[in-house]
């Protein structure tokens with residue numbers, strides 16, 4: 001090993017607020033390099049603002065064998081008045097170049113060659129082993145869920161799909177999600193998966209383990225292990241394949257008359273989402289929201305709109321039309337049923353398996369703050385999220401293309417057809433049609449689209465026009 005990195009050296013392996021000790025020099029150097037490096041990472045959710053400082057909050061040296069370093073690092077990223085903790089895994093090898101992409105390398109002016117290690121199978125295999133062995137390392141708890149028997153010794157490979165966190169698949173059997181932006185309390189993804197498992201929901205991948213600890217006095221979830229569904233097809237991939245087939249067809253046949261029609265799946269997906277809502281209600285209960293809560297929800301939506309419009313000028317021209325729809329929420333007849341919901345449902349969060357549709361990732365909107373996540377939890381929010389996603393699927397092939405009226409109209413027809421099928425499936429199981437609550441559904445769709453404007457602005461600026469086009473439609477045409 002190089003002299004300034006000593007795996008297991010005293011003073012490093014602790015979850016503590018202020019680093020001090022020989023390896024802390026390394027931690028300090030990494031923190032200093034992160035303002036340049038973080039914005040290059042897909043999972044970093046703060047690309048919309050300059051990073052003003054990065055401070056180490058906790059560093060834990062994980063057991064990973066000789067001549068390698070596997071450091072669990074939590075840093076606080078400061079962006080003006082916003083301060084958020086992020087989780088990283090830092091790797092270093094003394095004698096071997098790791099098989100990770102160049103973008104994982106964190107350049108240090110005077111330091112050794114370190115890299116973000118979630119792509120290094122030789123290092124991440126230790127995370128699964130620590131969970132399987134129910135191990136605590138300096139306040140970091142690696143634990144299987146009660147009754148879960150895990151195979152250890154499997155190598156882990158990160159998945160390459162679009163995501164806000166980082167997930168590692170072990171031997172095609174397990175998937176470990178490392179939450180990047182950390183929030184206080186047990187992560188909602190883990191809480192809701194556990195609750196759904198209790199009621200034996202048929203529409204989730206079973207939770208099998210977790211990584212947890214404490215940060216600034218709060219308990220925090222760093223990771224969640226789940227069964228990996230190796231036979232699964234991603235809902236986003238299936239839907240966008242159908243859109244491509246439809247747009248490529250030269251005839252003027254409607255979407256339901258072509259071979260790649262997705263509406264049967266959209267219908268079954270609607271049924272599955274309604275089932276999960278019923279499971280969540282059974283596991284965690286429901287309550288009735290009154291007029292005051294609806295008024296507070298309307299205000300929260302207007303506040304978010306104003307905040308996003310202030311930083312994304314393209315949204316500003318639509319702001320009046322949107323806030324009219326939000327204000328109408330205060331007039332919706334009460335009571336309205338509230339319950340635990342998914343919170344960020346879209347086609348990338350659903351998997352088609354042999355046993356039917358599964359829902360993933362119950363964490364809620366990654367860019368929403370805790371207060372936003374706590375506003376009225378109506379099942380209609382998930383319906384609205386999925387309706388937005390059908391729009392996204394229809395429009396994503398048009399991103400960056402020259403305007404073509406026929407294509408745009410056909411994309412819109414695909415979205416209408418599948419949105420309707422999804423609502424039909426939902427209504428069949430729920431016993432009520434979400435379209436009957438039109439004012440609330442439209443407001444939730446617009447609220448989601450406003451969130452997406454902020455999300456795309458911070459993460460994928462080229463996609464900004466997708467939610468903006470939907471906002472235009474929803475505020476001018478009404479649906």
Ligand SMILES: Nc1ncnc2c1ncn2[C@@H]1O[C@H](COP(=O)(O)OP(=O)(O)O)[C@@H](O)[C@H]1O
Pocket residue numbers: 159161162163164165166167175177205226227228229230232234348349350351360361363
């Ligand atoms: N249990 C699973 N089985 C198979 N694939 C999965 C599983 N969980 C997640 N995935 C895949 O990983 C992707 C990202 O997972 P997700 O939980 O949505 O992460 P994020 O919170 O980072 O968006 C999903 O879109 C899906 O393709």
Ligand SMILES: O=P(O)(O)O[C@H]1O[C@H](CO)[C@@H](O[C@H]2O[C@H](CO)[C@@H](O)[C@H](O)[C@H]2O)[C@H](O)[C@H]1O
Pocket residue numbers: 162163164165236344346347348349361364365366367385388389390392393452455
């Ligand atoms: O990372 P998460 O899956 O938790 O969710 C975030 O990222 C999503 C994109 O990866 C984003 O979803 C938006 O884009 C999707 C297409 O890539 C589309 O299907 C969704 O309808 C649209 O909202 C999601 O909003 C964000 O929270």
